[in-house]
Amino acid sequence: MQHYDVAIIGGGPAGLTAAMTLSRSVRRVAVLESPAEPRNAGSHGIHGIVGMDGVSPAEYRGRAWADLARYGMAELHEASVADLVPGRDGGFEVVVEGGGSLWTRRVLLATGMTDVIPDLEGFEECWGRTIIHCPFCSGWENRERAWGVVTAEAEFARKAPTAFAAWSDDVIVFTDGAAPPDDPGVEAVTGRIRALRHTGGDLHAVELDDGTLVERGTLLWQLDQRPVPLVARLAENRGLALRENCYVKTDGSCRTSVPGIYAAGDLITETQGAVESAAAGSTAAFQIIEDETS
Template sequence: MSSNSETETVVVGAGPAGLTAALALARYRQRVVLVDSPRAPRNSASGGVHGHVGLDGAPPAEIRSRAWKELSRYATVELREADVEGVRTTDGGRFHVALDNGDTVEAPTVLLATGVVDIHPEQVDGFSDCWGRSVIHCPFCLGEENAGRRWGVVVDNAELATFSAVAFRAWSSDTVAICHESMPGLEGARTAVRSMGGDVVTGTISRLLHRAGALYAVEFDDGRVLERETLVWTPAQRQQPVVARAVDGLKLTVDDAGYLSVDDTQCTGVPGLYAAGDLASRWKQSFTAAAAAGATAAEAIHASLIMNAVRG
């Protein structure tokens, strides 16, 4: 089944970027189809979103439910729960969006706002159990909720090891950097960190000891155990499958780490195709940053649709 041919924008993903963009476009009375996966969202492990005014501490599921309710009041927004199989261009210069339920949607503009996939280290037992609680990817998100505990910061470069010894004092007076013995600049980092009251511990983590996700110690592959109650560990990430396919099929430009390249309006190298949120940024991954990118994309999409209408 195909959607109404008058659809102006398909938003793929209902995280903060997609939801914000859909709401902004709805306020402009643009005809939007918002497609989101029925699977649990990436931030479902978090007990609450932090740092966004008016929503500080609100559970992700509550925010999502409220957003769906708000969007449902707009007659120009259509909500669909499905996985997007692919996005391609048509001969008429539009985009063809295929859903996993067999439906298709066509529109002149598309916003990719799927977020990314966190790759949990499979060799570390207990990582997924602690993820989003006592294993956190950044202090801004959950540092306050882990304040006063013994922290470990998993790093792979000497500069970050030294930086964390200072930056994370706001939350913990007992912070150590954890790295591999082969890390370049190890001895210099250890000297610098120790001069500031911290330390650098080397080794390969094999298991996280926890009670229902509450970390209490880290076990290394040589049997050593280090008592820690919070780990700052930013795992590797990859693009969602639909985005990876779009990169190949539409020849999208990515940076050296695989994140989508966009301009100041969040537009990719393909006219009419926008991307906002974590899929386009490695180090600005927060609810507020994603929402801001979604708003920027919506403004640009609205302006482009108006200009195209004026030009006929």
């Protein structure tokens, strides 16, 4: 069985930044990344990381691994993790789906979350292009278009026209069947959405259940999320604490409720951006090193 100082589960900005910090601190690292397509594969580019603004997720990963290769301390394992089994010595056996395992002293969860994709015609084609989850990530590419904000939360709906005015001066709210906000200053469409009309992922209208077409060029849609299967199993079987909204609970220094297991990136916060994830990955790596030596 191969032995490592740290096993990082997830190879996005959080995991790869942690791998860099740990590599430069002379720690042997295994990065385990599922062979399935990453969650951000459909994104036009990663933003907010100076020097790499706009590069595709695939190019970002390629550049990161080219940097890591200079140190020779991090290894990529294209495998999904089935379980983390605590050892008597305080380490963990990382059990890989389909067979096989490795041993590590510490674990960093950087798995991200699973988006709950609506079963709507046209959604997947537009997702990541003209249906966006974050204005800071994709608002610039969708500026000066007619925006729709999909939300059933009254407070979020009330703030929408002013909150997103920098990107669009034409913002309306879709409540998708929920009651409209009690605010005459907010234009709200309450009908249920049944389809999204687009051309090659370029949205041009939202179709409601009654057949009404509402012209829009961009939708801001913050999807429901759930933990990836591994995190759900750790919560059920290994005592990993989750917050009420299903994000992993940490202490502010990326420590989880399970000694020796840390978490960073999208799975610990609703504030999900590449630069925030990278910063959390760095924080987690420094904390792992500090905990080892304290």
